[in-house]
Amino acid sequence: MSGPSRYDVADRAPRTLIDFMLRWETILIGLLIAVVIGNTIISPYFLDIYNLSDATFNFSEKAIIALGMTLLILVRDIDLSVAAIIALASLAMGLAADAGAGTGLLIPIGLGVGAICGAFNGLLVARIGLPSIVVTIGTMSLFRGLAQVILGDQAITKYPAAFQTLGQGYLIKWPPIPYSFALFLVLAAIFTFVLHKTAFGRKLFAMGNNPIAAQFSGIPVNRIRFWLFVLTGLLAGVAAILLTARIGSTRPNIALGWELEVITAVILGGVSIAGGAGTIPGVVLAVFILGLATFGLSLVNVPGIVISVLLGLLLIVSIAMPIVVRRLLKGKPVV
């Protein structure tokens, strides 16, 4: 039996056009094109390079957090406290700025608070073994509450000009690319490489699909989960720096509700909420779709509340559609 196998086994399955068409990324690209065309029709100002560049300010910070959230959801965890981490990190930077700290000190403070908050979540989840959804609902109130108690109903607005440039300035003048957007693109490229090309990425997929078998295969499941929380906290710290610098102030309600917008992007990007499936390019496309759709609608003065209704519908329809199409192809009843 140690001779050649009794069976002929091909290296891979034959690829079919239907499989490619039904790939989530293909669908997202279609959706993105639809959003661009739709926006171009409803507003003559949409396809303006400066307007588009402006639009990226509004989603780059959330998009950066979405990268970390993607990895967490992939391994069956979640972090609902990311927006509250922004509040706490922004507060810490505000207090430091009040005390006269310069940009060189504010950046490590923002990053450090983010990472510490993430480590706190990670300890409770990976060390003590509490469910991440429960832990981060708790720390969401805890972190935000701390920020509110300390800040009261005031705002801190004394940030150095050099610091504010981080959130408002451009890395390249033409085409105009803001620092935040450039940072997102670089991080997205790194995340894509790590998740889809390295052994570490493969381990994350294994953990998401079967954490027990992953542990039995020598993967340090809980250690990795801990570090993913630290990473996501750190990215929330990055977002806190960019956002605080962009609006030049810290308020108690800063980034309120962002955690859901981040998770919306991750889910629309095709990451399974049950873990184990998803891609970074998918999430990047989803970020663009949501960001540009929001931007286009606001150009024609659709109120924010209506935009959120439309985005909710977009999420549900686009997630239901491939399932419905697959059932139709297999001749199964849709409902």
Place this chain on the structure above:
Amino acid sequence: MVDEPILRLDHVTKQFPGVRALHDVHMALYPGQVTALLGENGAGKSTIVKILTGIYRPDAGAIHIGGKLQSFSSPRDAWRSGVSAIHQETVMFDDLTVAENIFMGHMPLRSGKRIDWQLMNARAAELLKSVDADFGSEVLLKRLGVAQKHLVEIARALSHDSRIVIMDEPTSALSAREISDLFLIIAQLKAEGRAILFISHKFDEIFRVADRWVCLRDGEHVGEGLIKDVEPRGLVKLMVGRPIDQVFPKKKIEIGEPVLEVVGLSNPTEFADVSFTLHKGEILGFYGLVGAGRSETMQALFGVSKATAGVVKLNGKTLAISSTADAIVSGIAYVPEDRQVQGTVLPFGIRENTTLASLHQHTDKGILSRVSEQKITRKLGGRLSVKAAHWEQRLNELSGGNQQKVVIAKWLATSPKILILDEPTKGIDVGSKAAVHEFMGELASEGLAVILISSELPEIMGMADRIMVMHEGRIVKNFTRAEATAEAIVTAATGGGHHAAA
């Protein structure tokens, strides 16, 4: 005693893909009598239970209850006909009350489909009284201990007013005192004229409680009679008796120097003072009943759990293993018993499963090389004759036997020195089983040291060079291949040898 059976199975056959679970089996249960169902693991006992409780339908054969032909298409049909079962692992609802558990599926109703709580609680209280329970009917189930939960199961069986009660290893989780209490209840059920089918591996219990016995082997009926006419020795022979030596491809292999030495390995709850030496080229068998602590011992060796005492030496060097990663680096590989949960990532393809425990071998400057992964997958998948359409095929599309081959391939890819196989042929088809056996011998002849945990006597006697028998967390006996007999192994595993040796 009455001699007209209340339940009769005639010519019952049940086939699963690749496995013949039951073949032309007959059996009778008598009112007011306890019948013990005997057989090795895999002999077909649980298939019988599942047929009697309406979970499986037989492919052929008839069930008569009280002289009437029955055909169960659901568990509900089975209770209605008066059959209920108390299972090995209790299947109940922790967050509901005792009364709700007892009457789940047949709660007394008032008009408008509303539950009649008063009547239900009152009837539950009566049933609990009849089994001498010391807790009320409105207590939440999760507040109860294992033995108390068993009483709830028994009360549930009585709530159907079942004439036939099946007890599938009812004592496996009970203490000696609780077992005595259970036997009092059994005596009472007998006095009420109910027929009891009693399944147990423990001969002392069978001889205490049963009136009759029926023995199965490989899905076939091999004997029956009255308990007073037999001795344990005779029953064991009947359970295991078949010429097994010829079937197994045991190779003559030179046993080399010691590779792994384990001294006094202990853990507070699962196993104690486990010591053994494993040699190069050797297949060391571990036999025992379910729950004897074999898997737990091996999982401690593999770094899944921690041993609290003991020394493990590999090639003379003391090992400190605190994670599975440590174990893999040391050259230990473990093919777990629960293939679907512990062994495979089912949505992954064959290639991704094969390389999962040895990914670092396939990276170049941190980048995974698909070419390198494909190479090892082709090599090992081919060597194990994995049957698949292509190497990217997902594991959940493969048969159990082929899944197991992929798990073994995953561990061979780590180039281990020690391979631990935990029930490697459990639940896989005959062809794959033979392939696994043959491969095991081949690996040993290449100098690998193999530990084989198996609950199947023929397998362990056919493949192992030496056999360690565990009972209640300890190694109670060890046999060389030459001195091992089925009777002696089973006696030791059921606790008999333990007392004899003490």
